[in-house]
Amino acid sequence: MNRRDFVRLGCATVIAEGAGKLRPAFAQSLxxxxxxxxxxxxxxxxxxxxxxxAPMTVELAPQVVISTIGYSNKVPGPLLRVxxxxxxxxxxxxxxxxxxxxxxxxxxxxxxxxxxxxxxxPPVPPHGRRRYQFVAKPAxxxxxxxxxxxxxxxxxxxxxxxxxxxxxDSANDPGLYDQEVFLALREWEPFLTTIDxxxxxxxxxDPTPEKPATPDPRPNGLEVSAPLYSIxxxxxxxGEPLRVRLGQRILMHLLNxxxxxxxxxxxxxxxxQVIALDGNLVPAPQPVDVVEIAPGERVDAIVEMxxxxxxxxxxxxxxxxxxxxGIVVEYANQQQQRAQWxxxxxxxxxxTIFGKAxxxxxxxxxxxxxxxxxPGGPHGINHWLVNGKEYPHQREFLFRQxxxxxLVFRNRSDDSHPLHIHRHLFELVEFNGKPTAGIMKDTVIVxxxxxxxxxxxxxxxxxxxxxxxIQQHMDxxxxxxxxxx
Ligand SMILES: [Cu+2]
Numbered sequence: 001m002n003r004r005d006f007v008r009l010g011c012a013t014v015i016a017e018g019a020g021k022l023r024p025a026f027a028q029s030l031x032x033x034x035x036x037x038x039x040x041x042x043x044x045x046x047x048x049x050x051x052x053x054a055p056m057t058v059e060l061a062p063q064v065v066i067s068t069i070g071y072s073n074k075v076p077g078p079l080l081r082v083x084x085x086x087x088x089x090x091x092x093x094x095x096x097x098x099x100x101x102x103x104x105x106x107x108x109x110x111x112x113x114x115x116x117x118x119x120x121x122p123p124v125p126p127h128g129r130r131r132y133q134f135v136a137k138p139a140x141x142x143x144x145x146x147x148x149x150x151x152x153x154x155x156x157x158x159x160x161x162x163x164x165x166x167x168x169d170s171a172n173d174p175g176l177y178d179q180e181v182f183l184a185l186r187e188w189e190p191f192l193t194t195i196d197x198x199x200x201x202x203x204x205x206d207p208t209p210e211k212p213a214t215p216d217p218r219p220n221g222l223e224v225s226a227p228l229y230s231i232x233x234x235x236x237x238x239g240e241p242l243r244v245r246l247g248q249r250i251l252m253h254l255l256n257x258x259x260x261x262x263x264x265x266x267x268x269x270x271x272x273q274v275i276a277l278d279g280n281l282v283p284a285p286q287p288v289d290v291v292e293i294a295p296g297e298r299v300d301a302i303v304e305m306x307x308x309x310x311x312x313x314x315x316x317x318x319x320x321x322x323x324x325x326g327i328v329v330e331y332a333n334q335q336q337q338r339a340q341w342x343x344x345x346x347x348x349x350x351x352t353i354f355g356k357a358x359x360x361x362x363x364x365x366x367x368x369x370x371x372x373x374x375p376g377g378p379h380g381i382n383h384w385l386v387n388g389k390e391y392p393h394q395r396e397f398l399f400r401q402x403x404x405x406x407l408v409f410r411n412r413s414d415d416s417h418p419l420h421i422h423r424h425l426f427e428l429v430e431f432n433g434k435p436t437a438g439i440m441k442d443t444v445i446v447x448x449x450x451x452x453x454x455x456x457x458x459x460x461x462x463x464x465x466x467x468x469x470i471q472q473h474m475d476x477x478x479x480x481x482x483x484x485x
Contacts, residue, residue: 047091047131049080051102051144051164053124054095058161058188060230060324061238066188069096070161075233076184076257077144077164084139084168090132092124098156099123102132103147104166105296106279106442107423109134111462114422115147118391118481119463138425139170140279141253141298150259151475152381154190154224158259158295158471161186165255168279177251177302181242183313184257185265185293185325187226194222194378203348207432208449210410221376224260224472229315229325236314236326237339245332248305256293259471262416262445263320264292264349267313267329268342272301274354280425282354283438290316292349294418296443296469310337316347351428351444355436360429360455363406367397371446371468371478373413383477384413384468390477397466397482399458408453411446417478418443418469419452423462426454443469458484 056070071077082088094100101123103115111119113134124130144166150157165182228235244250252272256263271287278298291299314326321341328339374383383390399405406429409419420443428439430453446452467479 045089047089048082049078049088050091050093051077052093052095053100053162056161058233060188060228060233061235064228064235064238066228068161068188069155071164074164075161075186076182076255077162079182080144080164080166082136082166082168084137084170086136088134088136091129092132093129094124094126097126099125099148100162101147102144102162103422104132104134104142104144105420106138106140106142106298106425107134107166107168108137108460109423111423111464114465115144116422116465117147117149118465118479119422136168138280139168140276140281141255141300142166142168142279143255143257143298145257149475150471154192157475158257159190159224163255163257165253167253176249178248179244180251180253182253182255183231183327184255185263185315186230186232186257187259187261187325188228188230190224190226190259192222193225194220206447206450209433209451210412211449212412216373216375218375219377220373221378221380221382223382226260227323229320229323231313231325231327234327235324236312236321237328238324239327241310241328241330241339242313243330243332244305246305246308250303250305252301252303254291254293254299254301256295256297258295260295261320262292262294262418263325264290264316264347265314266290266316266344266347267303268311268340268344269307269309270303270305270311270329272299272303274299274301276300277351277354277439278425278441278443280440283356284354286353288349288353289344289346290349292445294416294443294445294469295471296418296420297441297445305331308334310334310339312339312341314341316344350431350434351439352431352434352436354439355428356438357435358437360427360437361404363455364400364403366406366408368408368410369480370410370412371417373415374477381472381476384473385477386480391479393480396463397480399464399482399484401458401461401484403458405456405458406453407456409444409446409451411448411450411452414448415473416445416447416450417473418445420467420469421456421482422465423460424456424458424464426456429453429455458482
């Protein structure tokens with residue numbers, strides 16, 4: 001029995017024991033944002049929110065307690081909820097021994113506020129504080145997280161509990177739902193391994209337009225895996241169930257806050273009406289059985305509660321779900337039932353079904369970006385090349401203000417990568433040969449040997465980081481800077 005099997009067996013026991021108990025954890029994890037603003041302030045104007053970065057423990061289940069670093073002793077951190085256009089001041093206090101960066105993912109903020117060392121944002125010094133001030137835009141589901149390099153230290157950056165939801169409410173939300181829930185997908189206690197049976201396997205029928213004629217014979221390096229999973233801060237069955245009533249419409253804000261894994265999620269017997277991707281409303285909302293969501297991405301969906309029972313909302317991969325990736329959804333007056341998992345009918349995910357058919361303006365320039373892996377071998381780490389070079393590049397990619405750019409992402413590796421551009425939105429133009437329009441995102445999965453094109457209008461002057469949202473890939477070369485001329 002290896003370490004992972006051992007941990008799994010331990011968790012299975014805990015899940016069985018925990019399933020009958022009710023704990024008030026879920027409600028706590030959705031604490032009102034004002035709860036965060038209790039710190040005394042030294043500035044003239046009181047901060048709207050205070051985040052305290054400090055070591056903490058998380059009780060994933062009774063007798064499964066892990067130690068990590070979090071924001072204000074909560075995982076996820078406090079929900080920061082603001083109105084679009086609101087001036088926001090967030091005071092960040094760093095109670096650790098290392099510099100930290102808080103990144104406001106999906107917001108249009110200047111480089112010196114974005115929380116990114118490569119863009120020149122000053123750090124929150126160890127045992128010091130720093131105030132981030134910005135105008136909250138655009139409206140939608142955003143989030144905040146550590147943007148610190150971790151390299152070989154799996155207790156830093158995205159491997160920690162430093163992440164939280166940031167909701168920017170628009171002035172015209174019709175509010176067509178009865179309940180709103182925030183669900184963050186996470187893994188814990190990461191370790192390095194050459195075997196990753198947990199990976200989502202690519203579908204053999206997927207197109208692979210960037211596959212080289214001859215496969216790379218070099219053996220892969222160590223990648224990050226994890227034995228424990230949770231939604232918010234609880235292993236499946238250990239927290240409060242999500243309590244619903246027949247006929248209710250539940251707005252689910254899904255976030256993948258994982259440092260390394262793409263997940264596919266289903267709610268047994270129900271469908272997700274996807275209304276927004278990365279917080280931006282889609283042109284053609286559609287019902288789907290399965291939501292695929294990569295590190296950094298958000299999916300907003302409405303689920304109509306039309307099948308009474310007690311159900312599992314969880315990962316399709318048995319290994320991930322049985323190791324904690326899930327939450328129980330319980331209809332009123334059904335408590336006596338056991339939570340059931342029904343595998344979904346259609347497990348395919350395709351961004352383009354949420355788009356529209358319309359021509360794109362001709363871009364001013366097309367920028368080809370080729371991504372390759374340098375396999376690390378059984379004792380090393382894979383390194384990543386953008387157009388033949390690891391970060392830093394001798395010359396940055398260039399934007400002219402107001403220019404319209406088409407970025408063509410060519411993934412010449414056998415892994416899928418969630419690619420993120422800071423401080424901008426882009427529009428999906430083509431996904432593995434399928435054209436689409438109207439889908440605005442800040443992070444997009446480029447499948448193994450796949451090709452994705454996006455259009456971006458360069459309207460946010462300042463250094464702009466581009467990277468894979470898998471922490472290890474970013475740390476080992478998979479990033480680049482765009483500079484405005
Ligand atoms: Cu990657």
